[in-house]
Amino acid sequence: MADVTNILHDDELNDEQLMNYLEGNLSDEERHAIELQMLEDDFTNDAVEGLENITNKAQLPTYVEQLNRQLQKTIAAKKQRKAKRKLADNQWLIISICAVLAICVLGYYMLHLKGFI
Numbered sequence: 001m002a003d004v005t006n007i008l009h010d011d012e013l014n015d016e017q018l019m020n021y022l023e024g025n026l027s028d029e030e031r032h033a034i035e036l037q038m039l040e041d042d043f044t045n046d047a048v049e050g051l052e053n054i055t056n057k058a059q060l061p062t063y064v065e066q067l068n069r070q071l072q073k074t075i076a077a078k079k080q081r082k083a084k085r086k087l088a089d090n091q092w093l094i095i096s097i098c099a100v101l102a103i104c105v106l107g108y109y110m111l112h113l114k115g116f117i
Contacts, residue, residue, distance in 0.1 A: 015064065022051055 020026050021034050038045040054060060 015061075018048065018051060019060070021048070022057070 017026075017030075017034065021031065026034070034048075038048055051060065054063065
């Protein structure tokens with residue numbers, strides 16, 4: 001399973017880079033690279049904009065952890081719903097379909113022998 005503490009993709013910004021960007025602790029080249037990445041990726045842009053809107057920067061790691069937990073819960077719930085939609089036991093369904101097909105074939109054969117068809 002992927003690292004659940006990093007909401008961004010592996011090839012993108014990590015939490016430390018994001019925090020340094022928001023605090024202004026990066027060189028001009030690094031800031032420019034992050035801003036280019038923000039232009040190319042809407043998810044990164046939305047993440048940075050959302051983090052900039054948080055007034056209490058000390059609570060930022062807590063917010064990120066809560067978001068990750070909520071995301072994992074949502075994903076797990078969707079997986080459970082998807083698993084419930086699958087037919088749990090297909091054996092009886094297959095047997096029923098085969099029986100109906102056998103009856104149809106047998107009926108056709110019987111009618112054909114009697115000369116009705």
